[in-house]
Amino acid sequence: MDYGLYDILMLVGALGVFLYGMTVMSDALLLLAGDKLRKILASMTSNRVFGIFTGFLITSIIQSSSATTLMVVSFSNAGLLTLVESIGVIMGANIGTTVTAWIIAILGFKVSMSAIALPLVGLGFGLTFLKNKTYKNLGNFIVGFALLFIGLEFLKDTMPDINSNPELLSVLSKYTDLGYLSIFIFLCIGTILTVVVQSSSATMALTLIMTAQGWIPFHLAAAMVLGENIGTTITANLAAIIGNYKAKQTARAHLVFNSIGVIWMLLLFYPFLRFIDWLSVQIGSESPYMSAAAIPVAISLYHTTFNFANSFLLVWFVKPIAKLVEYLVPEVALKTYEIDQPKYLTPEVLKYPETAISALRNESIYLFENPIFEIIAHALSISRTDIMSDEKTKNIIMKSNIQFKADPGKLYLTKVKSIYGKIIEYGTKAQSELKLTQSQHQEISQLKIANRKMVEMIKLVEDLTKNINLYMVSDNTYIKDEYDRLRQKVVKVLRIIYRMRTEKNKEKYHDKLILLKQKAKQNKHLGSVKIDKLIRKDSITADMASSYFNDFDNVNDIVKNLIDVADLLFALRDPLFLNGK
Structure with a gap:
């Protein structure tokens, strides 16, 4: 296999450019719309539908489910959101994060962004010199957006081509034909990758590129997506370690909700994939089982449909989920001191x-x-x-x-x-x-x-x-x-x-x-x-x-x-x- 250390470093560098672009874009969007979005979140009611919509809206705008869940954990820690309200927002964030997959699948694979990416960097960089903060943040958003697709283009170019490296196909074939064991293996790969890079969007991009390059078939890419849904909960759980029991409950609720979704999806895995195959053909795409080029769109469709279905199914069980989480993370009594200390100021x-x-x-x-x-x-x-x-x-x-x-x-x-x-x-x-x-x-x-x-x-x-x-x-x-x-x-x-x-x-x-x-x-x-x-x-x-x-x-x-x-x-x-x- 003609793929050495230099090529691996190129791949890691391409991933770094993609992640940096995603971070710059998300941070700029938070600065542009963060105040209004936080006000919407802080004025949450116990209405579950509104909670889901709020989570979807925030994640769709800032393009980061991790940023949304971290915000939810912080708000729970401060007592602004109840556990039930937090679960609703997390459900919406899971749906909102599917927008990123569509952007990557359509603009990254169906449209060539490389021709306009560098001019966008030039435009955005120019805006960052202006004194107006709004224009500065807009400029950073444009730079981040362009860097994201430059990184994606580098990823596609540096990912080893399976046709030029037949040895890779023989290695992968050992793990792709093991039935449900293969699904479990790639689910774990998706989870680990997401934990390592701390971005489900980056893992989704890697998954889409691997399918387009012919590395893995449609059903194993879908298994990786399930793993990404579990891996993305780690960020919030890590952030909640230093928070109070409310923050820990919210982070654990994210893990429980996503894990329940993965469990029922595994039980219906193949029938659900056949439904996605049928749906892909209905919207004018090819079957992902027939064409590798059709898999990115099918995976995006699978990601969206699964998260919609999971939220619709579990929205009726928000209170039982909250009770389960309260059992797993019980309320901690405030410590008593000889000299009283603040209870809420951290x-x-x-x-x-x-x-x-x-x-x-x-x-x-x-x-x-x-x-x-x-x-x-x-x-x-x-x-x-x-x-x-x-x-x-x-x-x-x-x-x-x-x-x-x-x-x-x-x-x-x-x-x-x-x-x-x-x-x-x-x-x-x-x-x-x-x-x-x-x-x-x-x-x-x-x-x-x-x-x-x-x-x-x-x-x-x-x-x-x-x-x-x-x-x-x-x-x-x-x-x-x-x-x-x-x-x-x-x-x-x-x-x-x-x-x-x-x-x-x-x-x-x-x-x-x-x-x-x-x-x-x-x-x-x-x-x-x-x-x-x-x-x-x-x-x-x-x-x-x-x-x-x-x-x-x-x-x-x-x-x-x-x-x-x-x-x-x-x-x-x-x-x-x-x-x-």
Whole structure:
């Protein structure tokens, strides 16, 4: 066989040009349309058909199922997509990746692109010198597109010709006539090739060239395509290794979905190929069993039909697949630390604006619902369970005569400081390093404001705690009653915010918070009038009055901050909230 080391290096180089062209083209398309595509993906609903369409659309546009699945894994990791939604998008991505095969089969085999490939490189390269980013990305796309077909042309030229190398045919014949064992062997070859080159499109191109050169017959090329469907899932599974359990579930769902498709296809392998043979003739092509030149189109048809059929069949079983994946990759409980650490902020979330914002929002909500809620409730010597109950706030205050001995300063250091610091750090990095729209930039700024207000509240309750512990058990019923009213005011706000977060009629509770904020502004003088009367009657001492005046202002500020934080975190941006300082 006259095929030496130089020829092998030429083949590897041709594959490298093809892969580089594919990468440049895909990256440029992501920059051209990535923002809009990610917004579509981030606004996903549980509608399965829409999920499949979204996956198909994104993969068809960016010409990379790996890029789509990596995006899905990242979004799942950040909590933007549920497992069920992710499976739908992956189904669509599998269909979308078949577009690449058609482009290669038609433009690479039916049309000669070599004549215009170099002029396209010249045109694209010229566009990259322009200042406009859109034209730069368009130029890179054109260069990548041209390089892809230059690489494909090199692959066809450097692939050993079976007619000139009859020894190759005798070697291959040992493995092509073993029935289902041959199918399994070439399925494994397709899987391994895809894992090695990390691109099912590149493996598809190699498969199409091998069929056109007469290396392998139609049915073994189809087996390689099945292997490529399994191999392409490895990219997402590798990326998910450093992700959380949600990312691992999504990547595993991709593997499970594609593996189920391969299993049922193997059971119907030969009847399905006969159907593709008939379909090829019906659309005006030759039979792939009769002509090697007809195999590239038949393989593209097989690839598309199989992925359509697999998605249509399994779309009805998305929830059982999700349950299987949840069983294979169970939910992992969050680790507990002596000093609380961020739960959602990881370096991976800074890859996309959408994942960064989602992680920042989830972390901020976690901080508000857990440490902040706990610190404020315990500073008031109130149980969080009582606040979340349906018991009247007046009764809760009357029965809560046990001092919690909460230390807001210590709780801040152990439960808040580390998380707060990371939220500010990640928010600042996202604003400086990511390409954000104005609304995304503003959203991160609002989250940072919400966190600053939470920290302010800790300082306010720290000043409040000492006097609450003193006067809630005081023998002076007048000052005790006044402090009970202050506690009741904060409890009422916390309860309404809890209801707004957990119940359907959010607007109802939103309106209540607006009224409470307005009252907090208007009623500042009422407390001083009442205390003045108590002083004149010698019902309370001057020290009691002085403490109460400070604490009354602190409580009003806590109430306003609580309402602002609730609005900023739960996206009910009423102008009355934001402007009503």
